[in-house]
Amino acid sequence: MRLKITHETSYSYDTPVEALVQSLRLTPSSHEGQRVGDWRITVAGGQRGAAFRDGAGDWIEGWTVRGPIDLVSVTIDGLVETRDTAGVLRGHRESVNPMVYLRQTAVTKPDDALRDLAKSIQGQDALDLAHKLCAAIGDTIEYMPGVTQSQTSAAQAMEQRQGVCQDHAHALIACARLRGMPARYVSGYLHSSMDGKPHDAAHAWAEIHVGPLGWVGFDAANACCPDERYVRLGSGYDAQDAAPVRGMAFGIGTESMDVRVHVEEVQQ
Amino acid sequence: MYYNEMLDGGQVRAPYAMLSDWVETMPSEIRQMKQAEAEALFRRIGITFAVYGEGGDPDRLIPFDMMPRVFLQSEWRKLERGIKQRARALNAFLRDVYGRGEIVRAGRIPAQLVYQNEAYEKAVVGIVPPRGVFSHIVGIDIVRTGRDEFFVLEDNCRTPSGVSYMLENREIMMRMFPGLFRNNRIEPVDQYSELLRRTLASVAPAKCEGAPTIVILTPGHFNSAYYEHSFLANLMGVELVEGSDLFVDGGFVYMRTTQGPKRVDVIYRRIDDPFLDPLCFRKDSMLGVPGLMDVYRSGGVSIASAPGAGVADDKAVYTFVPEMIRFYLGEEPLLQNVQTWTLWKDDDYKYVMENLADLVVKEVHGSGGYGMLIGPKATKAEIEDFALRIKANPGNYIAQPTLALSTSPTFVEEGVAPRHVDLRPYCLCGDRVELVPGGLTRVALREGSLVVNSSQGGGVKDTWVLSE
Structure with a gap:
């Protein structure tokens, strides 16, 4: 699929701030499942500073904007050619040892419910186990926007039995790690017009390291593995660590944010 | 059963001969007066922090013992070679585990000990800092159990503290007893600050233009080692800054000054990894510099010690340091592990x-x-x-x-008595690996006690290395 992505985030401040510093994980990298064509990040009035590929294979850019600032927009315009690899991440250049992703973080820290669920699933092999864990999380946590927040932990989402893709990913990651499988959080985009299901174009899922296959994506929210509708941006221990945008404004102004993401299929 | 560093077979050993006379001829009134003077000096300069971040009352004075601990030149040479060897191996290990991880692939250290270690920083994977150095100041804690028996108790690769004691103890001894320094040939230690400055300058990033600008980054005055941070900044002639004094603009880090922003090339940080940068680590950190890690990872600034250096110094990884020395240096360890x-x-x-x-x-x-x-x-x-x-x-x-820590003569109520001691030398790693002849000697002041920690009744001493 040839996907055109437009992603615009605007930050506005009721009192102008002195400066803004951002670390952007907003550039997909090319691998067997996706080939990145034109890709442009624009930060209005901003200066691009540090730019590098990190050990996990993600392209990171540091941007700074000098104030006074009352409005900043970060715009992505890009084209990605995707194909279905049944969720397997192949040809992605990275050097972090998968074992590093066995550690739990504050939001993936399991409680008894997650432990029970992780323990209750049996698989014929690691891949089968990962599929079954993914299905179990999808069955347990109902997709329901608005009931959880960005800081909601996997344990809290389990308790409420409702959440969004972030909660599904966190819960699946927690269970995979409990079963000794390295797991990580992936942020990206999803082209979703064809199945009519209610999900965001900005999406997140989990990757689980299954033996010889390496990293394989699992989207518990949609009960599937990422295919040609998915564009992978970057990864981390959890949502915060994998966040496409991490930033800080210097000033007393209160920030409000507006995000628009659009993913459409374009012809050759 | 304990090695007495002053008396060997009932005889006073050569390095202590002069001190032994000095003590015997010192009237007790003079001794008490001098002890009070030493305490007043310490209070006046304000050196009252806890050694090695042990917590406790930050304003409590750590007892200073006027009786120096003495090493022969030949003893020191041996120690020095062993310390440098260890510092080299620890840095080689850090380069390796943030690179290809050859030592793990070779099966010489268990993978989980490295990659599941909480001090292992994913954000540093793939980075080769200037000159390949991750730990620029390695504090190695050493105990002695016999005339030729020295053991390493632990390594400190992050930000070992206490070096200001090494420098102040000497300063105060020289001020109070100039005669001792005229009559003994004692190797100086006061070049430490210049060596530290030179070491830090030698690891400036390739993007640095002209003479590198160095700063010390402190968590602030409420930190128990703040005195040491300001002391070292003063001696080196560099700025002491807090996170809010620095900012990222474009691909570099700048310091706010009265003359406008000044680019910073090397940051000697005395704050822990999780607090360095809220955009990379703990997002609630108010102590760090937002965006610092992106600049670091793209080679715009050097950080000493490198984030993630702690993976080389926990007590489990410690057991593999002799293996690191063999693996990376092809040498046998000169200093033994416990x-x-x-x-x-x-x-x-x-x-x-x-x-x-x-x-x-x-x-x-x-x-x-x-x-x-x-x-x-x-x-x-x-x-x-x-x-x-x-x-x-x-x-x-x-x-x-339980180690039979050696004893060194120490002033006590009744005169002079043996008390157990350890030693922390500070090895500097940059374009060279070097250390000043000396270190911080800690002493367990309670009779029979083997615990030298200041939080548990420990004190400090000046440490002498005699010239040839």
Whole structure:
């Protein structure tokens, strides 16, 4: 699929701030499942500073904007050619040892419910186990926007039995790690017009390291593995660590944010 | 049974001969007067912080013992070679585990000890800092058990503190007893600050233009080692800054000055990894510099020690340092490790649980003499209590034999008596690996005590290395 992505985030401040510093994980990298064509990040009035590929294979850019600032927009315009690899991440250049992703973080820290669920699933092999864990999380946590927040932990989402893709990913990651499988959080985009299901174009899922296959994506929210509708941006221990945008404004102004993401299929 | 550094077979050893006369001829009134003078000097300069971040009352004065601890030149040379060897191997290990991980692939150290270590920083993977140095100041804690027996107790690769004591102890001794320094040929240590400055300058990033600008980054005046931060900044002639004094603009870090922003090339940070940059680590950190890690990772600034350097110095990784020396340097270790049982191994666990009364048990990530069991000094109840804690999480503990720490003559109420000591030298790694002849000697002031931590009745001494 040839996907055109437009992603615009605007930050506005009721009192102008002195400066803004951002670390952007907003550039997909090319691998067997996706080939990145034109890709442009624009930060209005901003200066691009540090730019590098990190050990996990993600392209990171540091941007700074000098104030006074009352409005900043970060715009992505890009084209990605995707194909279905049944969720397997192949040809992605990275050097972090998968074992590093066995550690739990504050939001993936399991409680008894997650432990029970992780323990209750049996698989014929690691891949089968990962599929079954993914299905179990999808069955347990109902997709329901608005009931959880960005800081909601996997344990809290389990308790409420409702959440969004972030909660599904966190819960699946927690269970995979409990079963000794390295797991990580992936942020990206999803082209979703064809199945009519209610999900965001900005999406997140989990990757689980299954033996010889390496990293394989699992989207518990949609009960599937990422295919040609998915564009992978970057990864981390959890949502915060994998966040496409991490930033800080210097000033007393209160920030409000507006995000628009659009993913459409374009012809050759 | 304990090696007495002053008396060997009833004879006063050569390095202490002069001091022995000095003590015998010193009237006790003079001694008391001098001791009061030393204390007043320490108070006046304000050096009252806890050594090695042990916590406790930050304004408490650490007792200073006027009796120096003395090494012969020949003894020091041996130590020095062993310390440098160790510092080289630790840096080679850090380069390796943030690179290809050859030592793990070769099966010489268990993968989980490295990659599941909480001090291992994913954000640093793939980075080769200038000159390949991750730990620029390596503090190596050494104990002596015999005339030629020295053991390394632990390594400190992050930001070892206490060096200001080494410098101040000397300064005060020279001020109070100039005669001692005229009549003994004692190697100087006051070049430390210049060597530190040179070391930091030598690891400036390739993007640095002209003479590198160095700063010391402190968490602030409420930190127990703040005195040391400002002391070192003063001696080196560099700025002491807090996170809010620095900012990122474009691909570089700048310091706010009265003349406008000034680009910073090397940051000697005295704050822990999780607080360095809220955009990379803990997002609630108010101590760090937002965006710093992106600049660091793209080669715009150097950080000493590198984030993630702590993976080389926990008590479990410690047991593999001799292996690192063989693997990376192709040499045999010159300084020995203390025999260590790691409790996640079944055999070791069994042995330790059966012999708790004879062993010292420590937490893998603990420091400052807290969270440890000293078997021979513990009551039966304390041992039983500790055994329960070990059972709950064996992987969190290591055990070592109780070491027969050497004694050094120390002033006590009744005159001079032997007290147990250890030593922390500070090895600097940049374009060269070097250290000043000396270090910080800690002394257990309580009779019979083997715990030198200042939080538990320890004091400090000046440490002499005699010239040839």
